[in-house]
Amino acid sequence: MANASTKRIALLGFELESNRFAPVVGKTEFTGKLVLKGADMMADLATENPRSPGTLVGFTRTMDKTGSWTPVPIMVAGAGAAGAVEHAYYLEIKDEMLRRLEAEMPVDGVYFCEHGAAVTTEISDPDGDLFASVRALVGPDVPLVSTLDLHANISDKMVGSTDLLVAYRTNPHVDHFERGAEAARAMVELMAGLNTESAFIRLPLQAPQVTQLTAAGPYGEIIDIGQDRLDETILNVSICSGFTYGDTPENGMAFIVTTRGDKGRARCLCRELAEHAWAERHRFVPRLTSLDDCICRAVEVGDDVALSPILIADVADNPGGGGRGNTTWLLRGLHEAGAKDAVLGIFFDAALAAEAHALGVGETFGARFNRDEASTYSEPFEAEATVRTLSSGDLVGRPGGSVAGRTVALGPTAVLELGGVIVVVVSKRVQCFDSGFFETFGVDVKAARTVVVKSRGHFRAGFAHLFQPDQIIEADAPGLTSPNLANFTFAGYQRPIFPLDPETTWQPPGW
Ligand SMILES: [Zn+2]
Known part of the structure; x- marks a missing residue:
C-alpha cells in the first residue's frame, strides 16, 4: 500500500497522427491497435515487450527508479498513423479519460504519452483540447507533462495547458524511452515545487517529411544547437517539424523552450533557434x-x-x-x-x-x-x-x-x-x-x-x-x-507557408 507521502501520478495518452487525406478512423481502428485502461495498462507495462508506447514505458520505469510513487493508470488510446478520428469517438475517449481521472482525484501529477498530430473530423487540435480539459479538471497547480512525437503540430493551447512538453529529438524516432525518462525526471522536479516558464514560436515552414531527418541536414543541426544550450536554467528544448499531411492551422515547425523559471532566457533562445531555421529554410526542400x-x-x-x-x-x-x-x-x-x-x-x-x-x-x-x-x-x-x-x-x-x-x-x-x-x-x-x-x-x-x-x-x-x-x-x-507537396490540395494550413508558397516571409516576435 502506498503511504501518505507517495505521489500519485495519472497516466494518460492519446496517440494518433492524422493524415487528412487518409480514411477516417474510429473505434474499430483504436481497439484494433491500442486501448489500455486501468489495471490492464499496468499489466502490459510489466511485460518484457510491452504494447504501450515507448515513452510511457520510459516514464514509468524511470519513476520506479526514483523511489516511491503510485501510478494511477487512466487510459491510453492509440491508432498509430491514420486519418482523422471521428469526432464523436474522440469525445467518447475524452469523456472516459476525464471520468476516470475525476474518480481518481486528487492526483499529484499528470503524465501524457501523446503523439500531438491528431485531428478529428471537426477540430484540428484535439491534443490541445484534451490537455486543456485535463488542466481544467486538475487545476493550475498539478504538474502536467506530456511527451510528443517530433511530428506533432503544436498549438498555443498545448503549450499553455502544460508545464512541460518533451518531444523526440530523433527521426527516425529511437528516443521514445529516453524522452519518457526525461519527462519523469522533470515530473519529480515539478512535484517538488519547480515552476517552469516556456516560450513558443511556430514558423510558417512546413517541410515535407523526407527533409525532417535528424542524423544529418538542417533539422538535425538545429536540434543539436538547441541541445547544446541545455543548462541549469534551460530545462528542455523541443523542436517539432509538424506533420505535413495533417493540413491544420497549427502546422509549421515549432520551437518550444522550457526553462526553470526564466521567461527571458526562454524567449531569447526560442527566437534564436527559430531565426536560424528560417535562414536555412531552402535546405528543407526535398530532392526525390x-x-x-x-x-x-x-x-x-x-x-x-x-x-x-x-x-x-x-x-x-x-x-x-x-x-x-x-x-x-x-x-x-x-x-x-x-x-x-x-x-x-x-x-x-x-x-x-x-x-x-x-x-x-x-x-x-x-x-x-x-x-x-x-x-x-x-x-x-x-x-x-x-x-x-x-x-x-x-x-x-x-x-x-x-x-x-x-x-x-x-x-x-x-x-x-x-x-x-x-x-x-x-x-x-x-x-x-x-x-x-x-x-x-x-x-x-x-x-x-x-x-x-x-x-x-x-x-x-x-x-x-x-x-x-x-x-x-x-x-x-x-x-x-x-513529399511532393504539389500533389495535394492543402485547405487547412495558414497561408502563406514555405515551401508550398516560395515567397513566404516571417518576422520574429517583438518580445
Ligand atoms: Zn513521427
Whole structure:
C-alpha cells in the first residue's frame, strides 16, 4: 500500500497522427491497435515487450527508479498513423479519460504519452483540447507533462495547458524511452515545487517529411544547437517539424523552450533557434528520384553485381504517415522491367495473404493485389506468383531500429515470388521498420540487389547495418504521403507557408 507521502501520478495518452487525406478512423481502428485502461495498462507495462508506447514505458520505469510513487493508470488510446478520428469517438475517449481521472482525484501529477498530430473530423487540435480539459479538471497547480512525437503540430493551447512538453529529438524516432525518462525526471522536479516558464514560436515552414531527418541536414543541426544550450536554467528544448499531411492551422515547425523559471532566457533562445531555421529554410526542400529513374537503377544493379545494392524508399506510401502500404507503382515497374533480385515490403493486402495461406507453400497462382481496396492510389495489379513462405506474422523489432524490442503483429503473412521480385504481403497496415520485416519470413536482404521499403524514414535506423545513406533513393511515386507537396490540395494550413508558397516571409516576435 502506498503511504501518505507517495505521489500519485495519472497516466494518460492519446496517440494518433492524422493524415487528412487518409480514411477516417474510429473505434474499430483504436481497439484494433491500442486501448489500455486501468489495471490492464499496468499489466502490459510489466511485460518484457510491452504494447504501450515507448515513452510511457520510459516514464514509468524511470519513476520506479526514483523511489516511491503510485501510478494511477487512466487510459491510453492509440491508432498509430491514420486519418482523422471521428469526432464523436474522440469525445467518447475524452469523456472516459476525464471520468476516470475525476474518480481518481486528487492526483499529484499528470503524465501524457501523446503523439500531438491528431485531428478529428471537426477540430484540428484535439491534443490541445484534451490537455486543456485535463488542466481544467486538475487545476493550475498539478504538474502536467506530456511527451510528443517530433511530428506533432503544436498549438498555443498545448503549450499553455502544460508545464512541460518533451518531444523526440530523433527521426527516425529511437528516443521514445529516453524522452519518457526525461519527462519523469522533470515530473519529480515539478512535484517538488519547480515552476517552469516556456516560450513558443511556430514558423510558417512546413517541410515535407523526407527533409525532417535528424542524423544529418538542417533539422538535425538545429536540434543539436538547441541541445547544446541545455543548462541549469534551460530545462528542455523541443523542436517539432509538424506533420505535413495533417493540413491544420497549427502546422509549421515549432520551437518550444522550457526553462526553470526564466521567461527571458526562454524567449531569447526560442527566437534564436527559430531565426536560424528560417535562414536555412531552402535546405528543407526535398530532392526525390523519379519513378522511371528508380526502376532503371534497380535494373542496373540487378544486372551488374559490381555496383552497390540500393534501397528504394517508397516514401509516398508510408503506413507510418497514414499511407495504405499497398500502392503498386514500384512493384509493377520492377516486375515489368524484369528487375533481378529485388525484394519489396511490406505490402498490406489481407485478402492476398489469406489466399496464399489457403493455397500453401510452393503453389503458383494469379496474385491479384488490391482486389478489395478502394482508396485513391491503391491500384489493382495482377501477376503470376509463387508462394515461398507463410507465417502468422509476429516479430520483435531488431536492435537499433525504431521498434527495437517491441512486439509487432503483421497478421497472416505470405512471401510471394513474382519473377525477380520477392514481395512480403501482410495483413496489418504497418510500415517496414527494419530488415527483420523481411528476414523473419526467410527473405535474404543481404543478398538482394534492390530493397524496396514502404516507409518514409524510420527504416533508416533499421537498415543502417546494411545500407549507407548514399545507397538510399527516395522515390517520387504517387501516394498519400508523397513529399511532393504539389500533389495535394492543402485547405487547412495558414497561408502563406514555405515551401508550398516560395515567397513566404516571417518576422520574429517583438518580445
Ligand atoms: Zn513521427
